[in-house]
Amino acid sequence: MEILYLLIPMSVVLVLIIAAGLWWAIYRGQFESVEQEAERILRDD
Secondary structure, X not given: OOOHHXXXXXXXXXXXXXXXXXXXXXXXXXXXXHHHHHHHHHOOO
């Protein structure tokens, strides 16, 4: 039971880190041209 006092705060911190990383990636424009990159693979340039 004592391990829950460690695991629950660690999991909350991990979720916050993941959410911050996702927000950063969206804010920086990492997902702006997803379709363009997918089409680039199909074309033979």
